[in-house]
Amino acid sequence: MDLGLSGRVAVVTAASKGLGRASALALAAEGARVLVSARTASLLDELVAEIAAAGGEAHAVVGDMTDPALPARLVEVALERWGRLDVVVANAGGPPTGRALDVDDDALLAAFQVNALASIRLARAAVPHMTERGWGRVVFIASASVKQPIRDLALSNTARTALWAWTKTAAADVAASGITINVAAPGLHATDRLLERGVPAGARxxxxxxxxxxxxxxxxxxxxxxxxxxxAVDGGATLGLL
Structure with a gap:
């Protein structure tokens, strides 16, 4: 199947490792030119080199998505380098663990900044340029917790569900413009974050x-x-019907 991504330009955030990195590599394998961003320059350099070695094209911008100026800068760099922007994959690391009644205001606000507002800012910066071309794709990497909250991850449950609600609302606004906005909701994947938290016994x-x-x-x-x-990309772990 031709995915129609050859020659298109994608921005992928939190791309230095894990799910963001895998998404950047998969897009590049389909012929997209990929602008990758994360906080660690050395890991981004390795990713750009890997994409180039496979015959793809990538460019790195070091930055922290909690910086309100970074989303607009990423869009600007993509346009300056390649003259277009077709795809945004917004990813961010998960917040600390904590139960709902234990997390304080500062922790909730910080989680919302990282796991909702940063991605929304990037979409807001990118969508006008996609609208001009009549084509665009926005994918937010969130968590299966938007469908089934995870115990002890109150911050992630709250912030990512806010992003999902924004997505559902914004998707209707852009549908007539040839743009889609969706959430990819991962379950347990073999990433550093999962290894840090520990894999539940018997979990797939x-x-x-x-x-x-x-x-x-x-x-x-x-x-x-x-x-x-x-x-939901979770191997069937989410039990809800919606």
């Missing part, structure tokens, strides 16, 4: 590589009618 885990392919499909031409959806 996915690979970042497979997750990246799902994100890439959501960014594709054939996914034009997939809009305002949270796609």
């Amino acid at each position: 885990t996915g690979t970042p590589e497979d997750f990246g392919k799902v994100v890439t499909f959501l960014c594709s031409e054939p996914a034009a009618f997939v809009n305002g959806t949270a796609v």
Whole structure:
């Protein structure tokens, strides 16, 4: 299947490792030119080199998505370098663990900044340019917790669900413009964050590589009618019907 991504330009944040990195590699494998961003320059350099070695094209911008100026800068760099912007994959690391009644105001606000507002800022900066071309894909990497809250992850549950609600609202606003906005909601994948928290006994885990392919499909031409959806990529672990 031709995903229609060859020659398109994508921005991927928190791309230095884990699910963001896998998404950048999968997009590049389909012929997209990828602008990758994260806080660690050395890891970004390794990613750019890997993409180049495979025949792809990538460029890195070091930055922290909690910086309100970074989303607009990423869009500007993509436009300056390649003259277009077609795809945004907004990713961010998860907040600390904590139970709902234990987390304080500062922790909640910090989680909202990282796991909701940073991604929304990037979409707001990118969508006008996509609208001009009549085509665009925005995918937010969130968590399966938007469908089924995870105990002891109150900050993630709250902030990522806020992003999902914004997505559902914004998707209807852009649908007539050839743009889709969706959430990719991962379950347990073999990433550093999961290893830090510990894998539940008997749990089935996915690979970042497979997750990246799902994100890439959501960014594709054939996914034009997939809009305002949270796609659970969790091996069937989420038990809810919605």
